[in-house]
Amino acid sequence: MPKDSRHTRPSQTVAITVRLPGVLVDLFPGSTRSVTMPASTVDEMMDEFDRRWPGMRDRLCDSTPAIRKHINVFVDGERARLDTPLEPGAKVFVIIAISGG
Amino acid sequence: MAKNVLVLIGTRKGAFILESDSKRKSWGLKGPFCATWPMNHLVGNPTTGTIYGGGGNEWFGPAVWKSTDLGESWTHSSKGLAYERGAEPITAVWSVAPNNGILYAGVQPAGLFRSDDRGETWQHVEGLRKHPSRPQWSPGNAGLILHSMVLHPNDENQMWIGISAAGVFYTSDRGKTWEARNKGTRADFLPEGENYPEFGQCVHNFVMAAGKPDRLYQQNHCGMYRSDDGGKSWQSIEQGLPSSFGFPVAAHSSNPDTVFMIPLNGDTAGRYMPDAKAAVWRTRDAGKTWQDLREGLPQQNAYFGVLRQAMATDRLEPGGVYFGTSSGTVFASANEGDSFAPIAEHLPVITSVETMVVEG
Numbered sequence: 035m036p037k038d039s040r041h042t043r044p045s046q047t048v049a050i051t052v053r054l055p056g057v058l059v060d061l062f063p064g065s066t067r068s069v070t071m072p073a074s075t076v077d078e079m080m081d082e083f084d085r086r087w088p089g090m091r092d093r094l095c096d097s098t099p100a101i102r103k104h105i106n107v108f109v110d111g112e113r114a115r116l117d118t119p120l121e122p123g124a125k126v127f128v129i130i131a132i133s134g135g
Numbered sequence: 136m137a138k139n140v141l142v143l144i145g146t147r148k149g150a151f152i153l154e155s156d157s158k159r160k161s162w163g164l165k166g167p168f169c170a171t172w173p174m175n176h177l178v179g180n181p182t183t184g185t186i187y188g189g190g191g192n193e194w195f196g197p198a199v200w201k202s203t204d205l206g207e208s209w210t211h212s213s214k215g216l217a218y219e220r221g222a223e224p225i226t227a228v229w230s231v232a233p234n235n236g237i238l239y240a241g242v243q244p245a246g247l248f249r250s251d252d253r254g255e256t257w258q259h260v261e262g263l264r265k266h267p268s269r270p271q272w273s274p275g276n277a278g279l280i281l282h283s284m285v286l287h288p289n290d291e292n293q294m295w296i297g298i299s300a301a302g303v304f305y306t307s308d309r310g311k312t313w314e315a316r317n318k319g320t321r322a323d324f325l326p327e328g329e330n331y332p333e334f335g336q337c338v339h340n341f342v343m344a345a346g347k348p349d350r351l352y353q354q355n356h357c358g359m360y361r362s363d364d365g366g367k368s369w370q371s372i373e374q375g376l377p378s379s380f381g382f383p384v385a386a387h388s389s390n391p392d393t394v395f396m397i398p399l400n401g402d403t404a405g406r407y408m409p410d411a412k413a414a415v416w417r418t419r420d421a422g423k424t425w426q427d428l429r430e431g432l433p434q435q436n437a438y439f440g441v442l443r444q445a446m447a448t449d450r451l452e453p454g455g456v457y458f459g460t461s462s463g464t465v466f467a468s469a470n471e472g473d474s475f476a477p478i479a480e481h482l483p484v485i486t487s488v489e490t491m492v493v494e495g
Contacts, residue, residue: 057170057194060170061170061195088214089211089212089213089214092196092213092214092216092217093194093195093196094195096196096217096225097218097219097220097222097224097225098224099220102194104193105195130194
């Protein structure tokens with residue numbers, strides 16, 4: 035019997051690929067720059083990061099809650115927010131902004 | 136047992152550690168640590184040997200870093216280090232203070248957090264931001280920061296904190312309630328006749344005198360002060376100093392009458408060493424008289440400053456004095472300030488200097 039998608043949590047079915055910045059990966063031993071995970075929104079993606087590598091969400095999101103000001107998340111080439119949906123197979127890039135001195 | 140001295144250094148680009156034996160003549164430098172994050176305050180718990188670092192990164196936000204092996208490896212956490220949803224997010228940790236099993240962190244925008252599990256998780260000490268003066272706290276040049284924490288050595292219920300520019304606050308019930316303790320300290324930046332408010336002073340740094348919990352020494356934006364009643368009232372001790380402006384203050388580890396300050400040339404004059412000649416100023420009589428200590432310090436073209444948490448003493452005899460400059464030099468004295476020598480140069484801007492004495 036085919037699964038009824040209306041009764042299925044999207045995060046259980048949608049696989050996305052994410053590219054993380056090396057300077058972030060360096061903060062979390064065991065993490066990798068290229069990640070495949072289930073998530074149906076950017077917010078869910080952040081939660082999944084945190085489940086895999088505790089504390090990573092805090093590095094990318096503030097308590098507003100929002101993506102940190104100097105962190106950019108691009109979904110299939112478009113800049114995203116926490117509520118941005120993720121389509122199956124979406125390609126996500128987490129990028130650090132140019133800042134510092 | 137031989138003792139080693141660690142000088143813990145926070146900089147705008149990472150943490151560093153200098154180490155020497157108790158003679159304090161030869162120093163080795165380790166670092167940079169903490170992924171080159173801006174580290175506002177690095178402090179050691181001499182009981183456990185654990186080093187904590189408070190910082191904030193433009194990309195990744197605030198965290199407290201921790202090393203249990205004298206800097207060889209580090210972890211970081213900010214779990215619980217956040218205000219409620221919708222509030223202005225925390226950007227950085229500005230100060231860290233260990234006390235027995237409790238660890239405190241002061242943050243920007245100003246607030247206080249505590250950890251009961253050695254920095255793994257944090258709880259907001261909400262009482263401070265519920266103080267009626269909170270809506271009127273104004274940021275200083277570095278932002279609205281909680282930078283000074285003085286913990287009572289014998290009573291975990293009591294502590295004092297300093298916020299720029301809100302002033303000194305005191306609690307006797309572990310942070311549930313607070314009272315402003317700024318009587319006698321000036322706010323020259325307010326209109327004439329309104330220069331002694333209940334709160335709003337720009338406290339730069341304050342410390343407790345050795346063995347005298349009621350005696351505090353304060354470097355303010357507007358003067359140097361001593362209190363002998365736990366901050367209920369403050370008396371100016373700036374007479375004899377070259378200016379009323381500076382950032383750090385460091386207390387001698389055993390003599391409550393001895394304290395060190397580094398006056399700068401003024402808040403609108405560049406904030407350099409006065410006349411571009413470096414000096415640490417020492418009092419041995421609780422601020423009645425001051426002596427300038429210059430031996431070994433540059434006496435020409437010294438256009439650097441010393442930030443609020445960038446001076447410390449150690450617990451050896453004779454006492455050591457250390458300070459780090461905005462141009463990246465650490466100067467050290469192993470004789471209570473009678474003479475200094477540079478023990479590290481060309482570091483990033485130094486934001487904090489603390490010491491920890493460990494078994495060698």
